[in-house]
Amino acid sequence: MEVRRVLIVDDEAAFTSLVKLNLEKTGRFTVCEVNNPTKALVAAREFKPDITLLDVIMPGQDGGQVLAELRAAEFVDLPVIFLTATLTQRGLHERDDQIDGVPFIAKPVEPKKLINRINEVLANS
């Protein structure tokens, strides 16, 4: 089975390292952690991810700005999932789990649910 490359951009280092542990334990992912959003583009160019998990509220640069930077560079079609602590699934419409067309997951999230969502987005891309 192909190992998918996941870039996670989140200022919570403890969170990103645990995401990395959970994802890599399945043997189906390899994860690159970025805790400083201003370094996301450089890391993406180096790591060449299949998918990016992007925190929304971060100091320095928010998730939206990081995404705009990636899209303006060579990552026009890179699948992205927003991670956010300030929205609830119920807060948006039941059938709508996207922010401005970008899929999102509300934190906290069970590892299994996160993996399912990554697989779902990768399958649709």
Place this chain on the structure above:
Amino acid sequence: MEVQTTIRRLCCNLASGFQNTNLPWMLNGPNCMAATLLNALPDQFYVKDLQSRFVFVNTTTATYLKKTPPEIVGKTDIDFFPSSLASQFLAEEKLLLISGQPVINREDWWQDANGNTHWELTTKVALSDETGAIIGLLGTNRDITDRRTAQTQLQKLNIDLARSQVELLAAYDHLKQTQAQLIQAEKLESIGRLAAGIAHEVRNPLATLLMGLGFLKGSLPAQQPLTGTVLNDMRDAVHRADAIICELLDFSSPRQLDLTDEAVSVLAERALVLVRHELGHRRIEIMRKFTPDLPVQRVDRIRIEQVFVNLLINAIHAMPAGGQLTVRTGQNQTGAVMAEVCDTGPGIAPELLKKVFEPFFTTKKVGAGSGMGLAMAKTIMTQHGGDLTLTNQSEGGVCARIIFNNKKEADHGS
């Protein structure tokens, strides 16, 4: 001229009252002092004979009738007043001249040719000669038009004042209500600001905890079931904390309504299905009293289901030892579609009824409820232009009633 003689005698009799005052000059001349005195009166004074003809009028009477005394003497009221009024005066005087029954301080009004209303205070008494035979009448009229006008104005002002007072009280009530709403709105706004901050600061560590617990659970050797149970309990605690923050977030940032035409009874039924697990082993009998063919309501289905779910859960929690849960739909007297969720629990203490819609207010034990259910349900109903009220039933238990805005429905239908 018997009447004139009598008048002169009368005047002199009146004047005789002044004899001790050392003013003999007042008695001299063709006009005795009494006539001078009568002319100085601010009230009208007149004497009439048995045919109601004026025999004597004082200056005030002449001024009032806009004539000179000689132009008046010998004439009757017919020459000065509208004929219907004059006839009335003459008839009344005829009676007086026969019976001797006086008219004392009677308020009369009449309208002149220009349409102005005049008010007078009338006194008329019979005038008799030495033998006691009635020979005419004495009359005095006081112009009370100004007083009556002032009285009418005062009455009008009093009515205006009473009306103003009612309006003032209503305005005061409205102001108090608005103030309460403002305080509530400000509270909610503060909660909104607080919620986003709390969510970010609390849910991020919760996310780390949940990821860590997930990893530990997956790494656990099979022979450590107790550790597995501990990890599950910790995971449940994380979800509980998250649920509270989710409710706070949903409450503080209500999304736009997604309006569709819905049957309220169907939404109530769906909510009953959703709360099945809450019923558990409680011996609760569910009574459905749905009114068929109610007008459909333009509502956000998910939000109204949420209102029903919150009300049903409260009702179920109010009856831990079992009871009867009644869900009713219908229309109130104004035709607005409404629904009720009633329990047979202990009810709510009257002093707490005012607080139940406040965010975080709860009577449930820690962990059993966030205190956001009714606050959110009320907000959702207000968003729909409707309302939610809670009352203790006389037969016991609480009845939560939601009312939909039938105006919106009517607008939609037109």
